[in-house]
């Protein structure tokens with residue numbers, strides 16, 4: 001596909017929930033049961049292609065935490081993005097999915113000893129891995145293990161952005177060395193390692209003028225820092241990810257090309273390559289969560305649609321009050337004519353926060369209706385848990401391949417004495 005097409009209607013910047021093939025989703029739910037994640041890997045590839053077209057001279061890395069499933073990692077690798085990993089586990093999964101070490105960055109945040117041990121061990125076979133370090137202690141701990149390889153220094157830019165305070169990383173003291181100490185830490189690191197880059201990340205879900213202004217500030221600060229410490233001695237300046245997607249049906253899509261232009265302009269002239277590391281943008285609209293209504297309960301204020309998916313399957317609404325579009329695939333524009341009214345879609349978990357929406361205007365549900373929850377491809381399955389002894393749900397590709405099997409109770413209890421048999 002040419003860049004022209006990638007910027008046009010052939011590859012639109014967002015796939016809305018209404019654009020998924022309802023018949024196909026019904027078939028998959030029928031074959032696999034619910035709750036079920038459906039992932040369209042072609043869409044993942046399209047999103048990667050659009051990122052590469054918007055940032056043609058940059059190193060585009062995929063933040064693997066958004067969706068670390070094998071099929072997605074392989075798709076991203078084939079599409080030419082690198083892998084940005086948040087743990088030794090993610091590093092291992094990226095290597096196993098075929099990323100060469102030179103295309104793997106490990107962003108080590110307060111890294112557990114076991115993670116450092118593993119990555120240093122794998123570094124023998126993959127000497128081009130880059131470890132991104134956000135504290136001097138981490139440099140010392142790497143040196144103690146005999147590591148003298150590629151290091152990137154993570155900086156706390158003092159500028160945060162994102163859809164919720166819990167994901168505004170840039171100003172949180174947890175992440176990165178303070179901006180005014182960054183040059184000193186880089187100098188120290190240069191004595192002991194090969195310093196290949198500097199890094200900062202504003203936060204997740206950048207969407208809207210205020211967030212974009214913060215992103216530009218961060219990028220400008222990183223450009224200044226790189227020039228101060230010698231950009232000709234760096235391979236890259238990584239300005240993080242965070243590019244948002246529209247969760248509300250009528251939110252506009254992010255204009256990625258203008259974000260890319262603004263990023264380059266804010267960075268200024270540099271010998272080092274620009275790097276970005278989006279996660280959500282790659283996978284959010286490539287996934288839906290299918291769930292079935294099992295209980296309908298009219299109340300004075302709302303009709304409760306009790307469903308078989310819960311916060312254990314998609315945590316974002318409970319954790320961040322995140323909005324996800326919901327479509328009833330058996331009613332309204334996708335099925336029977338129905339009256340609409342305020343509907344509360346609630347899961348089976350014993351927590352008040354276990355709702356996907358509260359009093360949202362939707363077709364009044366019937367028991368057995370199939371609902372689709374949109375933009376579930378990013379931070380969906382990866383944040384799933386087994387709370388309330390709920391086995392994790394299954395994931396299939398749009399083509400029908402099982403990407404992750406449905407877990408069983410035996411899977412949940414396999415690590416405990418006297419665990420269940422099935």
Ligand SMILES: Cc1ncc(COP(=O)(O)O)c(C=O)c1O
Pocket residue numbers: 063066084107167169201203204205206240241242243277278279280281
């Ligand atoms: C260091 C780092 N890089 C990249 C990302 C990816 O963010 P997003 O999925 O919003 O693009 C995150 C998550 O916020 C992050 O913490």
Ligand SMILES: N[C@@H](CCCC[NH3+])C(=O)O
Pocket residue numbers: 167169204205316320378379
């Ligand atoms: N898990 C968050 C975003 C990632 C934060 C990672 N630093 C979300 O679902 O919005």
